[in-house]
Amino acid sequence: MxxxxxxxxxxxxxxxxxxxxxxxxxxxxxxxxxxxxxxxxxxxxxxxxxxxxxxxxxxxxxxxxxxxxxxxxxxxxxxxxxxxxxxxxxxxxxxxxxxxxxxxxxxxxxxxxxxxxxxxxxxxxxxxxxxxxxxxxxxxxxxxxxxxLDLVDTIMYTSGTTGKPKGVLQTYGNHWWSAIGSALNLGLHEKDTWLSSVPLFHISGLSILMRSVIYGITVVLHETFNAEEVNKSILKNKVTIISVVSTMLSQMIDDLGVNKYPSSLRCVLLGGGPAPKPLLEVCKDKLIPVYQTYGMTETSSQIVTLSPEYSLEKLGSAGKPLFPVQIKVVSDGKEVLPNQSGEIVVKGPNVTKGYLNRDDATADSIRNGWLYSGDIGYLDSDGFLYILDRRSDLIVSGGENVYPAEIESVLLSHPFIKEAGVTGINDSIWGQVPCAFINLENQTSLTGEEVQAFCQERLAKYKVPKQVFFVKELPRNASNKLMRKRLVDLIK
Ligand code: ATP
CATH class of the missing domain: 3.40.50.12780 (ANL, N-terminal domain)
Structure with a gap:
């Protein structure tokens, strides 16, 4: 290039x-x-x-x-x-x-x-x-x-959920191909209007600006996220596409109440982190056109997306790769078979060429042109990607892999639980055990034992949180992402 x-x-x-x-x-x-x-x-x-x-x-x-x-x-x-x-x-x-x-x-x-x-x-x-x-x-x-296109245009620091932030180099070509890949997947309608209440300093927001000038579409720009304002704006501005993370979408649905979104809203692009199944099910009932998506700062936004026609059949999947990119799942240096888990590895013209001043991290993450994402997942036999979790958030308990995202998803299906975060704590017998941090809906109450009993019916015993802490707020970064590494600080 x-x-x-x-x-x-x-x-x-x-x-x-x-x-x-x-x-x-x-x-x-x-x-x-x-x-x-x-x-x-x-x-x-x-x-x-x-x-x-x-x-x-x-x-x-x-x-x-x-x-x-x-x-x-x-x-x-x-x-x-x-x-x-x-x-x-x-x-x-x-x-x-x-x-x-x-x-x-x-x-x-x-x-x-x-x-x-x-x-x-x-x-x-x-x-x-x-x-x-x-x-x-x-x-x-x-x-x-x-x-x-090969010139560095922007530098964005990763959110640091896994350690010290790294400056991701994003070239003009990365942004260009990201916009093209998205359009080849979502299509481009003359009246498209994309609402951004996600920050412009984050790739989710910046990529909307880039698409706007490349496609010639309107951006409805919100200074901050407020569910009520966003819902009003969708109606008033005839928004056709909106980018959200799951906590934003949950709040929007709460505010929507019994109302429905207009059919002009053709795509709710849901990314940034695991999408809890209960949320996807509510969206299905309310006919909200959710496109689940997987992407990162290093891929200048989406790289894998699931269109709503598969949202039932492939519930919980992040979808298939966008046209310009390739993806594989690797374990012990080898590509694994369908349904076997390993690290998600991606390649494409929207993928960064590396990190600023971090040749070590660049060499570690990019090998033979493939970016090692640090996320664990698997491809099913139809080629749909399922993300299990971040490799660094994985809890190994008595030799079993425990994925916090799976437990959080179960917790969030409880009607009294508003937010849930799971992390591992050291345990003399099992090495590590999962523990849960829960923020309850207003005017509800639950005991730790009730939470554990709820999980016991839905999860294998080793995945049931051994301790449950009730908190008022979970640590989130500027993109509203759960900072699992900071959960333990809540009990220090
Ligand atoms: P750091 O690397 O410093 O921890 P970060 O990874 O949060 O920062 P981002 O680029 O904002 O930086 O986020 C990308 C990550 O978000 C992915 O690597 C993945 O872990 C998570 N993620 C994004 N989309 C999804 C998804 N659909 N399902 C599960 N996880 C997702």
Whole structure:
């Protein structure tokens, strides 16, 4: 793919369909033509600040049109963008900034306090707020009219659920092929409108922006996730596709009550983590068109997706690989037979070429062009992928493999259980045993013994949580993902 290039995506989109709506928020609506003009001016202001081609620039910004402008403007200039998670503490931010050493950090006044204690330590960077940038005089720059697909466009740190975050290198080609693979699977409708209440600093959100300019479709941008607002917006904005993780979808269904979604909502793309079966069953009853999907920062979004026509027959599967990618399941260095579990290994033009400054981690994860995902799963005899769990979350109890996701799914099928997380704790007899952390629905009560009895009817004995802790909240990251490694902190 060396030297393959495409026209600059937003600029080309503004040339092809300038009057289509690019972004809608609750406050404004902006066409591709306007987005391009504003991006050019934003890029000139960044150039006025000294940002130039080849720079590394970090963004700490919320889901707003200004952030969209910044993301596109940096591509216009030819800078590499590091997308920072807005929920990071100052300490975590400093770690990522020390790792990526961006020349410039762009943020909003809103986050100033976050930088208070660390800005003196960031001697390699200059920090600018949006408010400041808007006062800067515009300066001409060399507009990047074509994107080299093998060039690194963005860097996104993995969420760190399994250890220290790693900066994933995402090329223009990775984003391009991710968008193409998604369209080949979900199809592209002229009136498509994709709602993003997932963060733009995460691949789930950023990939929606990329698809928007590549396909020419509208993004309905929400600053944060609120189930009621999202449900209203689906109706008001005639949303056809929405990306969610399971906790978001559960809250949306609660808010929906007895109502139904309009038939114009053609795809609810559910990813980011295991999809609990009870949730999928509710969606089936309510005719919600859920497409379960598997993907990661390293694959620039979806890589395997299950379409609703299979959601009954293949309940719980993440589906089949998107057209441009290959997938296999490997154990002890060998591809395993159908229905045998092993590590999920993927290859394709949307897969990262590695991690920033981490040749060791890159060599460990990418072997002969295949990315070792760290997830355990199996392919059934029809080629549908089932994800069991993360390799690092696996609990080995008395020699048996116990997958927390399976136990969580059973717990979540209890009507009183709102959230559930399972992790292993050390045990002198079994090595490790599963224990459960449960957040109950309001005004309900359960005892640990009742929870265990419920599990006993549905799970083999070694999978029944040996201890049950009731908590008010489970540790989740900015993408609402359960941080299983942090569960034990709740009982320290
Ligand atoms: P870190 O690598 O630092 O732990 P992370 O893996 O959470 O971060 P992401 O790229 O956000 O970073 O998430 C990808 C992971 O999410 C996958 O490797 C997988 O474990 C999980 N995941 C995504 N989709 C699914 C799915 N459909 N079913 C089960 N797990 C999923």
């Amino acid at each position: 060396n030297n393959v290039e495409t026209p600059n995506w937003l600029a080309n989109r503004a040339f092809l369909t300038p009057n289509r709506v690019a972004i809608k928020t609750d406050k404004e609506s902006i066409t591709f033509g306007e987005l391009h003009t504003k991006t050019l001016s934003f890029a000139r202001q960044l150039s006025g600040l000294g940002v130039s081609n080849g720079d590394m620039v970090a963004l700490l910004m919320r889901n707003t049109i200004d952030t969209v402008l910044a993301i596109h403007a940096l591509k216009y200039i030819g800078a590499t963008t590091v997308l920072l998670n807005t929920r990071l503490t100052s300490h975590e931010l400093l770690w990522q900034l020390e790792d990526s050493k961006p020349k410039t950090v762009l943020t909003e006044g809103f986050f100033s306090e976050r930088f208070e204690s660390i800005k003196d330590k960031m001697e390699w960077s200059t920090l600018h707020t949006l408010e400041e940038i808007k006062q800067v005089d515009e300066k001409n720059f060399d507009f990047v009219s074509t994107f080299q």
